[in-house]
Amino acid sequence: MAEDLVLDRAIRDWxxxxxxxxxxxxxxxxxxxxxxxxxxxxPDRKVLKEGQVVLRARNLRVAAGFIPTKSFWSRRVYFxxxxxxxxxxxxxxxxxxxxxxxxxxxxAMDMMKKNISMIVPQTLTxxxxxxxxxxxxxxxxxxxxxxxxxxxxxxGIDLSTVDVSxxxxxxxxxxxxxxxxGLFSLILGEENATDDAQRMMQMxxxxxxxxxxxxxxxxxxxxxxxxxxxxxxxxxxEDVLKKLLK
Amino acid sequence: xVGAEEAARLDRLEIQVENGGxxxxxxxxxxxxxxxxxxxxxxxxxLAILNDPKARSNLGGEEWTLYEQVAFAAxxxxxxNVAKVFSLSLPLxxxxxxxxxxxxxxxxxxxxxxxxxxxxxxxxxxxxxxxxVYARLLEDNPLDxxxxxxxxxxxxxxxxxxxxxxxxxxxxxxxxxxHDAWRxxxxxxxxxxxxxxxxxxxxxxxxxxxTVSLYHxxxxxxxxxxxxEYSGFIILLFLRFLLTAFIEQVLYTMGGLENxxxxxxxxxxxxxxxxxxxxxxxxxxxLCSAAISQLTKGRSKEEKESSDLPSLAAEALLRDYKYRxxxxxxxxxxxxxxxxxSS
Numbered sequence: 220m221a222e223d224l225v226l227d228r229a230i231r232d233w234x235x236x237x238x239x240x241x242x243x244x245x246x247x248x249x250x251x252x253x254x255x256x257x258x259x260x261x262p263d264r265k266v267l268k269e270g271q272v273v274l275r276a277r278n279l280r281v282a283a284g285f286i287p288t289k290s291f292w293s294r295r296v297y298f299x300x301x302x303x304x305x306x307x308x309x310x311x312x313x314x315x316x317x318x319x320x321x322x323x324x325x326x327a328m329d330m331m332k333k334n335i336s337m338i339v340p341q342t343l344t345x346x347x348x349x350x351x352x353x354x355x356x357x358x359x360x361x362x363x364x365x366x367x368x369x370x371x372x373x374x375g376i377d378l379s380t381v382d383v384s385x386x387x388x389x390x391x392x393x394x395x396x397x398x399x400x401g402l403f404s405l406i407l408g409e410e411n412a413t414d415d416a417q418r419m420m421q422m423x424x425x426x427x428x429x430x431x432x433x434x435x436x437x438x439x440x441x442x443x444x445x446x447x448x449x450x451x452x453x454x455x456x457e458d459v460l461k462k463l464l465k
Numbered sequence: 466x467v468g469a470e471e472a473a474r475l476d477r478l479e480i481q482v483e484n485g486g487x488x489x490x491x492x493x494x495x496x497x498x499x500x501x502x503x504x505x506x507x508x509x510x511x512l513a514i515l516n517d518p519k520a521r522s523n524l525g526g527e528e529w530t531l532y533e534q535v536a537f538a539a540x541x542x543x544x545x546n547v548a549k550v551f552s553l554s555l556p557l558x559x560x561x562x563x564x565x566x567x568x569x570x571x572x573x574x575x576x577x578x579x580x581x582x583x584x585x586x587x588x589x590x591x592x593x594x595x596x597x598v599y600a601r602l603l604e605d606n607p608l609d610x611x612x613x614x615x616x617x618x619x620x621x622x623x624x625x626x627x628x629x630x631x632x633x634x635x636x637x638x639x640x641x642x643x644h645d646a647w648r649x650x651x652x653x654x655x656x657x658x659x660x661x662x663x664x665x666x667x668x669x670x671x672x673x674x675x676t677v678s679l680y681h682x683x684x685x686x687x688x689x690x691x692x693x694e695y696s697g698f699i700i701l702l703f704l705r706f707l708l709t710a711f712i713e714q715v716l717y718t719m720g721g722l723e724n725x726x727x728x729x730x731x732x733x734x735x736x737x738x739x740x741x742x743x744x745x746x747x748x749x750x751x752l753c754s755a756a757i758s759q760l761t762k763g764r765s766k767e768e769k770e771s772s773d774l775p776s777l778a779a780e781a782l783l784r785d786y787k788y789r790x791x792x793x794x795x796x797x798x799x800x801x802x803x804x805x806x807s808s
Contacts, residue, residue, distance in 0.1 A: 264608060267639065272640040282675040286668045286726055294668075388735075449730040453774060455734035456750075457739075460777040463741040464784065 220396070224356060224385055225396065235390055236434060238348065245340055250407050253336050262359045272298075278438040284448035291445045299437050307437060345392065352388025360384045366412050471499055479503070482510055489514060490524070497534055504541035511535035520668045529568060536564040536581055540588040576606055583615060610640060617649070622659055625654055650682065660691040678738035678746075685731035685749055690723035692756070693729070722760050729753040733774065741781055750778040755804040779805075 275296055281293050299307060309417045353374050364372075372386040478492040479689035489510040494509055511531055521528055565585050569578045579602045586595035596619060599612050606612070613636040633650045640646065650668035667684040674680065696747045732749035739746065754775035779801050786794050 264639070267608060271639070271641045271643075274671075277640065278672045282511075282672045283676045285671045290665070290668050449727075449734060452734035452737055453730055456736040457774050457777060459737050459741045460774070460781050464777065464780055 224359070224381075226356065227360065230355075230357055233390055233412060234352055237353065238391055239395055239399075241266075241342065242392075242399055244388075246399060246403055247342060249336060249340055249405070256336065257330055267368055272430050273436055276440060280436070282444055283445055286447075288445050288447055295440055295443075307433075313325065341396075347390055348392045352391075355387065356381070356385045357388045357391055358386055360386055360390070421456055466688065471495070475499060475501065475646055481505075489548065490520075492639040493534060496527065502541070505536040507534060508542055511538060518592065522623065529571060532564050532568050532697070533577070533581065536568070537584075539564065540584055543588065544601070559732040576602060578589065578610065578753070579613060580615070583612075587615070587619060592623055593621060597723075610636075610643070612708065613640075613645070621653070624713075629653060630657070636770045642673065644670055647673075651687075655683075655687065655690075658690075660687050664691065676738060678735045678743060679739060681731045682746055682749070685728040685735065687747070688724045688731065689749065689756075692724040693718035725753050725757050725760070744785060746761045747782045747785070751775055751782070751804055 279291075279294055279298070286293070286294075356376060358370075362384070366383060369379070369383050372383065372390040373381070374387055374389050376385070376387055475495050477494075478488055481487075482489050482492050483506070493507060493511060493514075496503060511534060514524070515531065515535060525533060535666075565578070565581050568581060568785075569575075572578050579598065583595050583598040583602070586592075586598060596616070597776060599616055599619075602609070602612055613632065617632045617636065618631050620626075620632055623803060630650065630653055633653070637643070637646055637650065647666045647669045651663045651670065654660070654663035654666060657747060664684060664687040665678055667687055670680045671684060729750060731751060732746045735743050736744040736750070741747075782801070783794070787796050
């Protein structure tokens with residue numbers, strides 16, 4: 220089964236390299252188009268304030284030992300108070316963030332734009348690859364794979380006896396799709412719209428969810444036991460001075 | 466945060482540029498990044514670049530940033546009409562009004578240029594006009610931090626500290642993790658002698674940046690001043706209500722004592738953070754200990770003053786003065802003796 224197929228050098232010249240070049244060019248195109256189409260999102264006052272509140276509450280939690288106990292308690296009540304505490308979100312307001320997302324026209328437009336700029340080129344390129352670069356062996360993968368990958372990587376090669384390491388153009392396309400991300404971040408700088416994989420991962424978490432972060436901060440603030448570390452400082456100051464005066 | 470390396474590089478570049486070596490543009494970029502306030506140098510070298518058409522075209526798109534930077538420097542130096550002319554062949558932006566005019570021609574209706582116009586009016590002391598400009602900008606961009614801060618600056622420059630406090634409070638309601646704003650508010654409160662509120666602001670600063678010794682020191686001083694406030698109260702009340710004053714005196718003294726103890730702890734933490742070099746903190750410790758022992762003279766319960774901290778602090782002070790200001794040593798000696806005697 221494991222005969223060595225000899226692959227023509229012409230495959231490299233006419234399949235692998237052009238495919239990579241085309242993908243890079245499409246990436247550039249998408250980057251510039253996304254720059255043109257990017258809409259300036261005015262920051263929402265409520266969202267901004269909540270972000271700042273979370274920061275402040277986090278500071279309080281982290282550095283609680285540095286302020287006297289009474290101040291800490293008064294601040295904690297200010298944040299977690301049941302009636303008008305900053306971090307307290309009454310049950311009615313805790314809407315489903317998804318519903319909120321779709322009701323806000325701006326956000327929906329934004330999401331659509333992002334999706335379009337991502338999905339359409341991918342689909343087109345995929346179709347193009349399938350049309351031109353299927354039906355023959357394009358490359359050999361250096362490590363062995365199981366038979367399950369046959370369907371994905373060997374489209375068009377209808378011989379079941381060919382080793383799964385020999386793949387068609389489609390697999391080269393996938394390889395490029397994920398691999399060129401690093402290249403793009405080198406060339407185009409950090410923020411580029413070609414981070415497809417990242418986008419796909421982000422599709423799960425729908426945008427900024429203030430409710431959850433506020434209640435998370437509130438819970439962690441509620442748990443804290445305040446321990447004032449300043450009394451130890453007096454001892455430490457003594458040591459420092461003693462060392463200094465030696 | 467400015468690293469030591471970059472600060473050294475800035476100084477080096479400054480010397481180089483002053484002595485006629487090249488690198489003015491690099492110097493200006495570094496100044497823009499690190500934000501030290503070297504307005505006269507920026508003005509001089511910035512204008513030199515702007516007035517030289519070849520250097521100006523070399524900058525390309527950065528030219529406008531340079532205009533903005535020179536405008537800021539001119540506001541700071543109050544150069545309503547900048548005098549030096551370096552080349553007479555082209556219509557050159559000499560005044561700061563010209564800088565702003567050039568920018569507003571290029572970017573009409575822009576927020577940044579609007580801010581510059583407001584600042585121009587501020588620099589010329591036309592406060593009402595400046596406020597109008599800022600109000601207009603705020604309508605379009607209700608969440609711009611810098612405009613809020615400019616409004617506070619106008620109020621402060623007019624000497625209207627209560628209004629400034631008001632504005633700052635409103636700003637901090639939205640942007641509550643802006644530690645610069647908290648710091649400004651704390652300083653205003655201290656100048657208004659509202660020490661309790663100042664202490665609150667310093668607490669916020671301590672929470673966000675607990676390792677900055679400056680904030681510990683300032684908090685300690687705010688606490689100590691609070692105690693003095695209380696003592697002032699004591700005298701007043703004692704003169705008016707005799708018996709009730711006695712009880713209240715105890716309470717206030719308790720309040721004062723607590724504040725003093727807190728202050729002492731924070732002076733100690735300042736010493737720890739600054740490695741014992743902070744003279745104000747050393748003084749603070751000596752004063753606090755003396756005041757505490759005075760307050761607890763009659764009572765026998767607080768007998769935990771067994772630490773050597775005051776004496777150590779006094780010794781450190783003496784050594785410091787011996788090194789740096791030996792002429793003032795006798796003053797220090799007499800003051801310390803007084804404190805030791807009375808405690």
